[in-house]
Amino acid sequence: MNISEPHQAIINDxxxxxxxxxxxxxxxxxxxxxxxVNRDVVHDVLETLYNDHHFIYLLQVFxxxxxxxxxRFEVIYHIFSLRDQVRIFVKTWLEEDNLVLPTTTDLWKAAxxxxxxxYDMFGVQFTGHPDxxxxxxxxxxxxxxxxxxxxxxxxxxxxxxPSTTPDTEED
Amino acid sequence: MGLESALGEGFLTTKLDAVVNWSxxxxxxxxxxxxxxCAIEMMAFAGPKxxxxxxxxxxxxxxxxxxxxxxxxxxxxxxxxxxxxRVWDQMPDPKxxxxxxxxxxxxxxxxxxxxxQGCDNFLPVDAYISGCPPRPDSLLNALIKIQDKIKxxxxxxxxx
Numbered sequence: 341m342n343i344s345e346p347h348q349a350i351i352n353d354x355x356x357x358x359x360x361x362x363x364x365x366x367x368x369x370x371x372x373x374x375x376x377v378n379r380d381v382v383h384d385v386l387e388t389l390y391n392d393h394h395f396i397y398l399l400q401v402f403x404x405x406x407x408x409x410x411x412r413f414e415v416i417y418h419i420f421s422l423r424d425q426v427r428i429f430v431k432t433w434l435e436e437d438n439l440v441l442p443t444t445t446d447l448w449k450a451a452x453x454x455x456x457x458x459y460d461m462f463g464v465q466f467t468g469h470p471d472x473x474x475x476x477x478x479x480x481x482x483x484x485x486x487x488x489x490x491x492x493x494x495x496x497x498x499x500x501x502p503s504t505t506p507d508t509e510e511d
Numbered sequence: 512m513g514l515e516s517a518l519g520e521g522f523l524t525t526k527l528d529a530v531v532n533w534s535x536x537x538x539x540x541x542x543x544x545x546x547x548x549c550a551i552e553m554m555a556f557a558g559p560k561x562x563x564x565x566x567x568x569x570x571x572x573x574x575x576x577x578x579x580x581x582x583x584x585x586x587x588x589x590x591x592x593x594x595x596x597r598v599w600d601q602m603p604d605p606k607x608x609x610x611x612x613x614x615x616x617x618x619x620x621x622x623x624x625x626x627x628q629g630c631d632n633f634l635p636v637d638a639y640i641s642g643c644p645p646r647p648d649s650l651l652n653a654l655i656k657i658q659d660k661i662k663x664x665x666x667x668x669x670x671x
Contacts, residue, residue: 476625477625491624493623494623494624494625500589501592501632501633502597
């Protein structure tokens, strides 16, 4: 472990404010820190980081399918502090039967499309999101493509191809 | 050749099919449906080095209503397929289609849920070109094949 000083100060603050909710802290590549928190406090933690540590820049929100029987899905927030010039990954694990998280669009406008993409690809519902529609797939698509059980070539017939008879004029 | 001798100097007789096919084959105006890196090779095909104008195809029309040949250059997603089909439907008959490169022909390396595995799933393709991307020579070859195909066409009257 080789955590830099500003990182360590942030982690100490989080551990003090949310005892027992900060589940795991990992240093990665000598440049960043990955913090895993309990799903109940993820919005509070992000709000604390935003307000107290100047993490005003959201780079990414993304999900992963860990394909485990417990805590299968993971949602990761990649944020950057412009004051301290450090970045942090905040992640949380979700159960397959309860894929609900509070939205972070109240903190970062950039979270809007990012959360829509996570919803599109994994089916995570973000409560309070202003416009939770699919990002890439059609609205009536019934599957979540980045889940591990989804076949790479897709479900045949699940997306409509154009009609091969030319458009005729309306009656 | 009784008729030609009756007409005198400066006339020749031929079949209407031959004239129509000759003029169509030497003025195949392409509709460049450039979707990915194949489009770069398609531009080289139209440019001075490979020079599609030798075959009468230098007029790249970005309006489907003025073009005869759709060159599907690149991989097409399900989302794009509707737009491509719409453009194709807007092109006036007679029209021809080239699937340029591995992706347009078969989906290529994009073995993915979002990519149509070959644009012949929704278009009547006349010529397929292999390669990733194909050289402009290959596209010229496909154009010549299409010209051969046009020259073999005949009118409905002879279909019986």
